Amino acid sequence: MLLANTKSFMPKNDLIGFLVLAAILLVVFPLFLDAFRLNLVGKYLTYAFVAVGLVLCWGYGGILSLGQGVFFGIGGYCMAMFLKLESSDPESTKIQSTPGIPDFMDWNQITALPAFWEPFHSLPLTLIAVLFLPALFAYIIGVAMFKRRVGGVYFAIITQAVASILTILIIGQQGYTGGVNGITDLRTFLGWDIRTDSAKNILYFVNAALLIVCLLVAQWVRTSKFGRLLVAMREREDRVRFSGYDVSSFKIFIFCLAATLSAIGGAMFTLQVGFMSPSFVGIVPSIEMVIFCAVGGRLSILGAVYGTLLINFSKTAFSESFPELWLFAMGALFIAVVMAFPNGLAGIYQMYVAPRMGLLIGLLSKPKPAKSIINSAH
Amino acid sequence: MNNDFLLSIEGLTVSFDGFKAVNDLSLYVDEGEIRVIIGPNGAGKTTVLDLICGKTRASSGSIKFRGRELTRLREHAIVHAGVGRKFQNPSIYDDLTVFENLEISFPRGHSVFGALAFKRDAEVIQSVEETAAMIFLQDSLYKTAGLLSHGQKQWLEIGMLLIQKPRLLMLDEPVAGMSIAERKQTAELLHRITKNHSVLVVEHDMQFVEDIADRVTVMHQGKVLSEGSMEKVKNDPKVKEVYLGH
Numbered sequence: 001m002l003l004a005n006t007k008s009f010m011p012k013n014d015l016i017g018f019l020v021l022a023a024i025l026l027v028v029f030p031l032f033l034d035a036f037r038l039n040l041v042g043k044y045l046t047y048a049f050v051a052v053g054l055v056l057c058w059g060y061g062g063i064l065s066l067g068q069g070v071f072f073g074i075g076g077y078c079m080a081m082f083l084k085l086e087s088s089d090p091e092s093t094k095i096q097s098t099p100g101i102p103d104f105m106d107w108n109q110i111t112a113l114p115a116f117w118e119p120f121h122s123l124p125l126t127l128i129a130v131l132f133l134p135a136l137f138a139y140i141i142g143v144a145m146f147k148r149r150v151g152g153v154y155f156a157i158i159t160q161a162v163a164s165i166l167t168i169l170i171i172g173q174q175g176y177t178g179g180v181n182g183i184t185d186l187r188t189f190l191g192w193d194i195r196t197d198s199a200k201n202i203l204y205f206v207n208a209a210l211l212i213v214c215l216l217v218a219q220w221v222r223t224s225k226f227g228r229l230l231v232a233m234r235e236r237e238d239r240v241r242f243s244g245y246d247v248s249s250f251k252i253f254i255f256c257l258a259a260t261l262s263a264i265g266g267a268m269f270t271l272q273v274g275f276m277s278p279s280f281v282g283i284v285p286s287i288e289m290v291i292f293c294a295v296g297g298r299l300s301i302l303g304a305v306y307g308t309l310l311i312n313f314s315k316t317a318f319s320e321s322f323p324e325l326w327l328f329a330m331g332a333l334f335i336a337v338v339m340a341f342p343n344g345l346a347g348i349y350q351m352y353v354a355p356r357m358g359l360l361i362g363l364l365s366k367p368k369p370a371k372s373i374i375n376s377a378h
Numbered sequence: 379m380n381n382d383f384l385l386s387i388e389g390l391t392v393s394f395d396g397f398k399a400v401n402d403l404s405l406y407v408d409e410g411e412i413r414v415i416i417g418p419n420g421a422g423k424t425t426v427l428d429l430i431c432g433k434t435r436a437s438s439g440s441i442k443f444r445g446r447e448l449t450r451l452r453e454h455a456i457v458h459a460g461v462g463r464k465f466q467n468p469s470i471y472d473d474l475t476v477f478e479n480l481e482i483s484f485p486r487g488h489s490v491f492g493a494l495a496f497k498r499d500a501e502v503i504q505s506v507e508e509t510a511a512m513i514f515l516q517d518s519l520y521k522t523a524g525l526l527s528h529g530q531k532q533w534l535e536i537g538m539l540l541i542q543k544p545r546l547l548m549l550d551e552p553v554a555g556m557s558i559a560e561r562k563q564t565a566e567l568l569h570r571i572t573k574n575h576s577v578l579v580v581e582h583d584m585q586f587v588e589d590i591a592d593r594v595t596v597m598h599q600g601k602v603l604s605e606g607s608m609e610k611v612k613n614d615p616k617v618k619e620v621y622l623g624h
Contacts (some may be wrong), residue, residue: 008498225487225496228478232471239469239535242431243483243542244457245493253490 002043013092013354017302018215025208035197042204042272044312045211047072049265051304052211052218053258058290059298060227061254062152062234067159068262068289070166071134073281077170077177078129080276081120083186083194085113103185103321107173116176123190130267130274131260138259142252149248151237160283162290167282182277186270194271207268210306214261217302221257230254290335297346383442384409384576385430385546390439390468394430399425401600403439407546412572414564414579414587416597416620418596423580424466427548427595430578431463432456444545454488463542466551468531472524476534479523505541513537514563529560533567540571547577553586565589580604596621 011019029041050068058064090099096106101113119125141162145155172175178184180184186194192198221227233240233247241247270276279285287313311330319326341347387409392400393463400422407413415423416504428434430441432453441448443622476498484505487496510516513533518526523534539547552568553561561583568577568590587608588595594611596604598621604614611617 101522197472221494224489224494225481226493229473229482229493231473232482235471235473236469238433239465239471239484241453242457242463242465244454244485244488244537246452246454246488249490250493 009156009220014219016166018212020220021215021302021305022212025211030089030201030204035200039272040316042200042207043269044271044309045239045305046157046206046265046272047289047292047312048211048305048308049110049214049268050262050289052214052301053261054290054293055205055296055298055301056218056221056230057254057258059235059291059300060222060230061251062230063251063255064156064290065159065286066156066283066290067161067163067257067286068258069281069286070159070163071138071259071262072266072269072285072289073166073170073276073278074134074137075130075266076270076280076348077183077266077275078120078126079267079270080183080186082123082126083237083270084183084187085117085120086189086191087185087187093250102178102183104178104181104183105175110175114176120228130263132198132260134263135256136252138256139252142255146251146255154316163281163283165213167278170278170281178277179215180278182275182279184277185277186274191269195274203268203272207272210264212266214264215301216306218261221254222301226250226254235306269278288330292331293336295337296343297349299343300346303346303349305373310345323365383407384411384444385578386442387426387430388440388442390426390429390436390441392425392434392437398600400429400436402604403597403600404454405595405602407576407578410572411577412568412579412590412592414581414591415597416581416584416587416621420599421597423597423598424550425600427463427578427580429551430456430548431461433480436466443471457542457544458488460545460615462539462542462547463536463551464539464547464552465534466554468528468535470523470526470531470534470538472522474523475520476510476523476526477506477519479534480509480537483542487540495523496599506565509537512540513567529556529564532556532560533564536564536571537574545576546570547575549577549579549581552579552604553581561586576580 012046025045027039033041050072054065054068067153084102088102089099093099093101093103093106096103098111100108101110104114119129141159145151145158150158171180173179194203229240229245229250233250237247266276266280269280292311293305294309295311296305297303311333315326315330318329322329337344343350383406385405387403387405390400390403390405391398403422403426405420405426416427417423425434429436430443430448432448432451438451439449443459443461446459448459448461451459471482481498481502484502487493487500500531507516507519510519513532513536515526515530517536520532523531526534532555536549536552552593553564556564565586568579571577578589579587590606593606594608595602596614596617602621604611604617
């Protein structure tokens with residue numbers, strides 16, 4: 001009993017899963033992919049942060065948010081604002097009518113840096129903003145929705161509306177946000193050129209390491225009583241409430257955590273890709289992120305990472321040859337997965353691969369009875 | 379206002395779009411008492427339980443529990459005040475094990491950070507095992523709750539209330555859908571647990587009511603029709619007319 005207790009955070013199977021994923025991300029990909037492809041994988045992995053958040057929020061807690069792009073975007077924009085200010089020093093922007101402000105502001109006849117941009121001169125403040133601004137925003141949405149017991153489809157629709165509103169706001173306020181083009185031409189991070197191959201290589205590792213840290217946090221939440229409460233709330237919200245829990249505060253917390261995870265992904269996206277635009281904020285990217293999570297298996301945090309990678313690899317491969325068909329293919333894949341494998345890749349693994357893996361391990365450790373293995377395989 | 383009772387309900391009214399499901403109801407429950415509420419369908423029995431536990435908000439009236447007014451408290455605060463509620467249909471977490479179902483109701487770590495930091499220590503394990511033994515589920519601790527029989531699910535939910543250590547236990551039709559053997563076992567269980575609790579039960583099964591009740595309250599159209607021992611209530615002509623007669 002006590003032994004089971006200490007192992008509850010990381011059972012053996014989970015540990016193997018974590019090690020395999022870490023090996024793939026930190027060894028296999030860097031060894032076998034060229035700089036361009038590795039950077040592409042790095043970009044995909046930033047979406048995995050969102051997908052992991054969705055596993056906790058949607059898979060465990062049953063709270064479907066179709067607006068996670070909002071938080072990915074807030075994180076991404078915070079980082080982009082910091083980088084943009086760094087590359088907009090008076091020296092390199094001296095041809096502008098107002099030197100020292102981002103170029104798109106100058107194009108929009110803005111003559112002074114808006115006050116809300118000022119904190120992004122400082123890296124610590126930027127990092128605080130990346131982590132806490134999305135959480136604060138999620139908190140406001142959460143309080144407004146969950147305290148009133150808005151849930152299910154209504155919540156999903158409202159998050160979608162929020163995503164839509166934020167996109168419109170960003171596009172409309174071109175002078176302050178860079179509009180539909182987003183914030184582009186980002187060059188250095190504290191004087192370090194992020195556009196070189198070596199920088200991208202380093203950023204890939206930073207990103208992968210951060211993802212693993214976030215996965216460990218998610219694993220901790222998942223295996224704590226909080227994780228079991230999320231499942232309980234998904235099934236019988238009233239029972240949880242009448243067992244003495246303030247259900248709304250639990251929902252708000254997990255929604256905020258998912259938001260922060262998404263924002264970390266967003267910030268790493270900006271660093272690796274070198275720009276941020278409203279096309280990562282709106283409804284379509286938000287739904288895509290839900291699909292990554294569903295394909296990976298919405299109850300598996302590791303599955304979410306594989307789902308994200310699989311969909312994005314196929315997206316790249318597919319849209320190189322049939323760009324106009326990709327959206328249909330993804331939609332079909334989503335429906336197929338939900339109908340046939342509601343637990344996604346992780347479910348397929350559990351059902352078909354894991355039993356055979358057990359057999360394989362049994363085969364390796366017990367050299368004797370070949371007969372019984374054949375029997376149990378049938 | 380009389381504070382000697384564990385629970386005193388006075389002038390309680392709730393109306394749904396003009397329909398008064400509970401109408402100027404007064405009810406007093408003593409410490410350690412088993413009170414059963416009976417009455418025809420639509421009499422407002424379940425609504426009374428809903429009002430006490432905060433699921434439905436009263437239009438007027440007061441519910442005092444150990445001197446505390448419950449009508450303005452939120453649901454989880456009412457639970458912390460010492461009121462436990464079992465629902466009509468077994469309301470348990472199918473995807474969790476029996477152990478985990480009970481553990482969630484263990485009265486510790488009920489805040490967000492409390493739940494994150496919650497440790498399954500010896501005290502929790504002991505409490506879960508004791509409760510499981512009481513509800514005849516000691517051998518099914520690690521079984522997924524969804525696989526239990528209907529009667530076992532009802533017991534599990536009662537166990538989830540017990541581990542919470544409430545002062546007042548409210549049970550909505552605890553033996554509905556149970557086999558005869560299960561009914562007997564449940565009656566025995568209720569007798570045992572009432573040593574430390576006061577219990578308010580809504581039930582239809584007359585045999586069962588006779589088995590367990592200290593006092594019976596008969597409700598009709600949102601009001602108390604009759605109250606007293608089973609014997610007295612049975613012989614009340616008003617009760618015979620609306621309920622027991624047919």
